Amino acid sequence: MIRREFLYYGKKLLVFAASILVLSIVVFYVARLAPGDPLVSYYSDRVEKMSPEERAWAEEKLGLSDPIHVQYVRWLSGALHGDFGISFKYKADVLEVIRGRLVNTLLLGGTGVILIFGLALLLGILCAWFEDRWLDRIICKAGTIISCIPEFWLSLVAILIFAVWLRVLPSSGAYSAGKSHDIADRIIHLILPMSIVVVEHLWYYAYMIRNKILEEVRADYVLLAKSKGMSRRKIMFRHCLRNVMPSYLSIMAISVPHILGGTYIVETVFSYPGIGALSYESARYQDYHLLMLLCILTGAVVILCNLLAQVINERIDPRIRANEAAEMLEVKQIG
C-alpha cells in the first residue's frame, strides 16, 4: 500500500520535473530566437558606439556567442547548482534581483487568493441561501457587470476616484519613500491593488459555488435529512458544503495562475514593484536569465497547482476527473 502511494506521488513528481524541463527549453529557445539585442539591456546606449571587436568581446563575456544548445546546457547545469546567472539590466545575481519583489507579489497575490477563496465561499453560500430573492439577484447582476470590466480599467477608475478625486489612498508603489519597513504604510498602499484583484475575480468563484450548492440542494439526500428533522443550516454546512468542497478546491488550484496573471496587470497599473512588472520588462529587453527564472517560477506554481488539483480529484473526490474540473473553467481574460 505504502509502495503504491510512493509510486503515485513519485509519478506526479516526475511529471512535474519533465514539464519544467520542457518549459525551460521552450522559453529558452523562444527568447533567444526572438529578435532584439540583449546587449542593449546591459550596456544601454553605449551599444551603438561599439566597434565589432568590442561587441564580440561583450558577447563572449556574457556567454552569448556560443550556439543556443551549448548556452542552454550551461544554463541548466548552473541552474541545477542554484546559479541562475546574472541579470543583464541590474548587473546582479537574478535571485538577488527577484528576492525583494517576490515578497511584494506574494503579499499581493497570496493574500488576494486567500481573500478570494474565503469571500467567494461566503458570497456563494449567501446567494444559494437566498436563491432567487432580491439579495441573490443583486449580487448576481453586479457580479456579471464587474466581471466584464477589464482589470486595468477598473484600476484606473479606482485611482481616479480614490487617489485623484478623494485623495484618500496612494495611487502607486508599495510604500512611501523611505518607509519600506513601516507596516501600516504598506497596508495602505496595498488596499487599492488588493481590492481590485479580489473584486475582479471574486464573482466568478462565488457564482460557481452558488451553482454547485444549488445543484447539491436538489439531491435526494437533502430531502432525507430534512425528513429526519435536521435544520436547514445543518444540512447546508454539514452535507452540501462538504460535497461541494473538493471540486471547489481543485478549481481554485487550477485558477491560481489566472489570479496571478491578474496581479501582473494590477502591478503594472499601480507601479507596484512586484514580479509582474519585472517579467514584462525582462521579456521586452531580452534580459534572458531573469526571464528564464521568472518563467520557471510562475510555470512551477502553475504546474504544481494543476497537479494539486489532480491529486485532490483523484484522492479526495473520485467522482470528478481532473479534466472535467479544468473544463468547468471558462477561458478567462488575459493575464
Place this chain on the structure above:
Amino acid sequence: MDDQGFACAGIRPLSHGPAPQKQRWYRGKPIVSILLLAGIILGCLFCNAFIPKDPTYMDLFHYDEAPGREFLFGTDAMGRDIFSIVWYGGRLSLLIGFSATAISTAIAVVFGAVSGLAPRWLDAVLMRLTEILLSVPNLLIIILIQAILGKPNVLSISFAIGITSWTGIAKIVRTEVRQMRSSEYVLAARCMGGGFFHILWRHLMPNFISSIMFMVVMNVRNAIAAESTLSFMGIGLPWEVISWGSMLSLSEKALLSGSWWMILIPGLFLVVTLLCVTNIGNWLRKQTNCRQSNL
C-alpha cells in the same frame, strides 16, 4: 375520460387557474444587449457619416478640453475629439475581437479534433503540451510573439491574442470528439473513404458547434478586453493607431491632469460592449443547456 373517471384513476383534473400570459417573442432573449451591441457595431462601421471631426487630426489649441458643446466628449491630450475617435477606434477593437476569435477557434477546432481522434498516448502528449503552454503567463507569450512579429499592427495583435486563447475551446472539442469518434456515422464515413477534414467538417463540427458556441462568444469578449489591456500596457497598438485600448493608453497623463473623460468615456464604450457580448453568451449557454436536457 370524464371527471369522475379521472377521480377513479386517482388523477386530479387540472385546475383552471388564470389564463397563462401571452408569450412574447422576445421573452428570455437579451434584447437590450443585442440592440446596444448592434448600435455600437453599426455606429462604428458607419462612423464616417456622423462624426464631426477628422479622428486623426490633432487640434493643438484644444487639447485636454472637458466635454462641452464643440467637443461632445471632450478632447484628449493630443487634441483629438474623443466623440469622433471613440466611434472610429471601435472598428479596430471589434475587428481584433472577431479576427482573434476566428484564429483561436480555428486552432482550437483542429487541435481538439486531432487530439480527440488520436491514439491515447498522442492525446496525452498533446494535452500535456497545452498544459505547459497554459503555465506560461499569457502576457509573456504575447510579448515574445510581438517581438518575433515586429512592429505591432492589427494582424499581429490578433494573431498573438488568438494563439494564446484557444486552449479552453480545444479541450471541449477534444472531449466531444472523443465521445463521437466511435459512433457509427464516423465509422461509416471512414468506410466511404472520407478524410480527416471531411469527417471534421461534415460530421464532427455540426455536432460540437453548439457546445463551443458559448465559448466562442466569450472569446470575442476576452479578445476585445485583451486588446485594450495590451494597448494600455504599451505592448499592443501604439497610440497613433486609434482603438479603445490605445485611447486608454494615454490615461496616465489623464490621471495627472485629472481629465476623467479620457478614461471614463472610452472605457464605458468598452465595458458596455463586453457586457452585451457576455449577456448574449450567457443566453447561448442557457439555450444549449435546454436543448441538451430535452434530448
Place this chain on the structure above:
Amino acid sequence: MSETILDVQHLTHQFRLTKHTTIRAVDDVSFQLQRGEIFGLVGESGSGKSTVARCIMNLYRPAGGRIFYRGVNVCDPKQYRMHKNMLQTTRQMIFQDSTSSLNQRMTVADIIMEPMAINHIAPPGGSLRAEAERQLHDVGMDASYLNKYPPELSGGMRQRVAIARALSMEPDFIVADEPIASLDVSIQAQIINLFKHLQAEHGFTFLFIAHDLAVVKYLCDRVGVMCHGKLVEIAPAAELFAHPAHPYTKLLLSAVPIPDPRLERARVLQTFDPSDLQDTGEMREICRDHFARMPVEGVPH
C-alpha cells in the same frame, strides 16, 4: 457462382483492456465468399461477428491473418493504399443502429449523396440529388423524405436510408452488421424482403450478420456460426438447419422458439459447455460444403 470475392484466412483480432489483459475477440477465423451469394454470420452477442465485419472493412487492423478482397490483401497497408479507391467504392457497410450510423444533423439527401461526393463519382442520373432520389425510390421511399433529418424518421425508414446510402455506390460487396437487430419484428420482415429484392436486382455479394436464426435461414445461401471468437460451423443454410453438427449450433437451433405452442412446450434446450471450445479443434468437412470445428479425436454426434 465460382469466383471467390472475399477470402478470410486465419483472421485473429484482440482488444487490449489494460496493460496485462487482452481479449481475443476473433480467433483463427477462415471462410470464403463467392460472388453473388448471401453469407450469414450468426452467433450470440460478443462472439466476434462485428469485429470480423470491421476487420474486413479496414476499420480495425487485425492482429493476425489475411483478408483478400478480389485478390487484394486489405490488411497490408501498402496494397491497401494502392487499391484504396477500388476498395472504397466497391465495398459498403450497413450498421446496426441507424440512430447512430446516420449523422443527425444531415438531411437524408446529404446522407445518401455523401459517399458519391467523397469519391467524386458522377452519377448516371445527372445531378447527385436526382441520383439520391432514385436510390431512395429503390428502397421504397419517395422524394418528399429528401429534406428530412434522421430524427424525424422511424427506425425502419432510417435503416432504409442507410441501405440507400450503401447502394448509391453500386457496390459489389455489402457488409451488413446486424442491420435489423434494432427494429420491430414487422419492420424487420420488410427490411429482410427489401434486402432479398435488392440483392436479386443488383446481384451484389452480401455478408449478413445477425443473431436471429430464422432470418438467416430465410435470407442466406450459406451460414457460418461463431462462438467465442471462433468459427465453429459453415454450411449451406438448408443443410445447416437440417443437420447441425457442432454442439453449439445445436444449442442455437434448439433455442429458436417454435410458433406452435404444443411443439414449443416439448422443445428441449440443448446444453453446451463453452470449455469444449478450448481444446484444439479443427475444421473438418462432414459432408459436401459442410464444415464443423470438431475435437481432433471426437466423432460427430
